[in-house]
Every structure is written in structure tokens, then in C-alpha cells.
Amino acid sequence: METINVEATDETPRVILDSDSNQFEFSGKSLPEDVTTFYNPILDWLEAYGLEPNEKSNFVFKMDYFNTASSKLILDILMKLEEINDEHDGVIVEWYFREDDEDMEEAGEEYSDIVEVPFKQIAY
């Protein structure tokens, strides 16, 4: 399956979605003017990945900042992961937040309340 590997910019996160190396990561900032243009290919990729996912896949979120429009799209991603996990098991979300970033920690808590998928909160 095709790999998504996008470098971070000052308004979009670094994204790696690589089923061959079993690496899935979102990190950095997200505040694009048009969230759908950026996130739709990612949601499409997850849709395809869900047809034949790896036995285990850890999805890493290591975000510094995201705006409210991005927060909605991040929820859409997590809901896709919930779907994949419902059908196949093996999905874990790792939500990283800086030790002193209680808002990012709280965002993780809120997401973990909303979606039903194994969710690890990890301070760094």
C-alpha cells in the first residue's frame, strides 16, 4: 500500500503513514486555512488501510498545537481508528504531550472519552 510521508510546515504537521514499516505518526502544528485539503487524503488512506490492517498498529500523536478546525479532523481520524479496531483489533493510540502542557493532556483525555479505542497518554 502507498505510503504517506509529509514533512512538517509552519501550519501542517509531519505525517507518516507507512504500513510496510508499521509506522504511523502525526507530529507538530496544525492550523491550515483549509483543513479538508490537508486531511482528506489522510482519511482516505486510513479507509484503505482499514481493509487490511497490520496485526498491530500504534498510531502516535505528538502534537504541539492544533486549531479548532484541525481538532475536528483529528477526531475524524480517531473515529476511523476506532472503526478499524472494532473490526480487526490491534490498534493503539499513543497520545504524547509535553509534561508542562496540560491543555494537550486534556485534549487527549477528551478524545479518549469520545472514541472507544485503546488510548495511552504519554508525558514526555
Next chain:
Amino acid sequence: MEKTKIEVGTDYMDFVSKFHQTIRNENIMLVYEGEITQTIAKAFSSMTEQGFDDETDSSRTQKRVYHVMIECLQNVAKHADDEITGEPEIPGRGIFMISNNENEYTVTTGNIVANDKITIIKEMLDKFNALDPDEIKAEYKRMIKESRLSEKAGAGLGFIDIVKKTGNNIEYYFDEINDKTSFFIQKSVVNRD
């Protein structure tokens, strides 16, 4: 002739001097009027990010100010209307101001909105302002689940997110310009730790 010149000059110079004094007295860190594009929103936010005094402001305060600035600026960029027609204006135009005192940062935006949007904006702000922190969290969760992106790619979560993150009400004011439009002022406050 010479006298006229001096008078014109004096008025203008006097204005600049007073304007400067006002900005200093109010501790205004940045004031801008004009088109608010994504590029400008990012530039202002990173300017402010770099302008923080790391000695006095915690990273939590700094991140919250950054967050509120981005939401406010993107609000104007996406939702400002034309003064005459009341139709959406892209990119949005408005005033943006950030100031501080020893207790708080204040982020203020002002932009034109169509009068027929006033009721819905008021209802939203009054509703969020009346909720306590736990109710705000619950309402936020409900809204993020149910929200659909608008055609302008907004999630409709900007106001509630500001109230949730800052723990403060959003103050607002509508100044009617004509029968189609008003000037909408929105003031958000981030406490300094």
C-alpha cells in the same frame, strides 16, 4: 502659508504623539487594521510567540495566548462581511489588538458582520459565557462530535474553545453601522499564571 503648514503638521504630529502615548499606556503589544489572511495570522502569532518574556510567562500562558490569537484571527479571516452589502468578504478585514497588564493578556478583534448574523453570534456567546467549566467541557465534547465543517472549513468550535481554554468569558459588542451591517468587537482574556 507657513502658519497653515505648521498647523496641519501640528495636528498630525499631535495625533501621532497621542496615538503612541495611548498604545504605550494601554500596553498594546500589537495593533493592526486591514486584511487578515492566513499569512498574517501566522506572522502575528509567531511574532507574539517570540515576544514573550520567558521569565514572567509560563509556557501554559504563552500557548494559550497563541491559541486564542489563532482562533480570533482565523475567525476574522473566515467570517468578516462587507460593510455595504453584508456579504462575506474574503479575505476578511478587521482590527486586531493584543495587550497585556501584570495579570492578563487581552486579545481583541473587530470586524464587520451582517446584521442577520448578530442573533446567532449573541446566542452562542451568551450560552457559553453562562456555563461553568464542567458544563463547558461537556458541551465542547458534544459539539465536536456533532460538528460538521462549514464550507469555509470552520468547525464552529472557536468561541467555545476560547472560553474553555481561558476559563474566562468572551466580552462582545455590536456597533450598528447601517441597516445591513454592524461592527462586532470580541475581547478574550488569558490570565497570566
